Amino acid sequence: MTFAEAMFLAVLQGVSELFPISSLGHTVLIPALLHWHVDEGDESFLAFVVVLHLGTALALLAFYRAEWVRIVSALIGSIVRGRLSGARDEHLGWLLVVGTIPVGILGVLFQSSVRGLFASPIPVAIFLIVNAGVMFAGEALRRRQHARDVRSSKPIERVTWLEGLGVGVAQSLALLPGISRSGASIVAGLLIDLDHEAAANYSFLLATPVILLASLLEVPALFKPGVTIGPVEAIAGCVVAGVTAYASVAFLTRYFEHNDLRPFGWYCLLAGAAALLLFSTKVV
């Protein structure tokens, strides 16, 4: 992998990790489309991906730094008191803990085997189309719910533990390459009556511990024998992925104030269909 390819992958990771279009799917499809000789099981490539995830997680932490300080203080306060007060930050913090449990368990147990089974272009293209279907279906169900019940969106402090767990389970679908973590969790958020902005913010907060812990657990991969990634490449990749992720989350939080998931659904549908056509007919 050349330096230019590495930086392209860093930008791709920073953008696609937070946009609901599946970063893992794009990391499989783009190098295959461009005929890059990237071995996704190679120790150096995996180590580079760890660095990119670390950059993304740090960007998310930086963007939501004030929120995280309040959430962590509220969590510690509730543990010290030994009871829940029902305050917004405390409730949000425990919802994030509850929502992280499913993806933590499923990720540790199944991540490598699922990726081994499905991380090739045709399955990824199919899952991208499924991802589009999930987003379209989520938007349609939400519109139908609101048209029928004339109900308004609810604040995060009214989300129940079971609903929080449900969003966490939805996030676990992102173990399948081509299914977007943020797409699945935003759709789940919409279905429990959060508005788009709250669902997106909740999705990004929920993604932060998962991405951070997953990348920290993989840090030893950086020091394995045979890893050829240089310090300049690693630092540049981390910074580029971080800056792009920060810009992406800043854009998306504003975007979801007034817009929905359908444009990303159309993108995933078209990209998945095109990739399926190209790879199944062996054009590329």
Next chain:
Amino acid sequence: MKSLAIALVVIFVLCGILSILHPLEANEMTRALGFSSDKVHAKHPFLYFALAVLALIWLRFQSAAPAR
């Protein structure tokens, strides 16, 4: 509920210790289940200890006196 929380803490700590002492290695059964890796599952102890911490926090909530 308090006894369940204690039981979960003990179970997860024991699983964590066992998974460090005897890491699960790839075998016919794990391959048949689709676990692709031939490597030792080094992340399992982290998972067990994280779950033990969560069970401990749950125990803390069960043990604390109710608010008046």
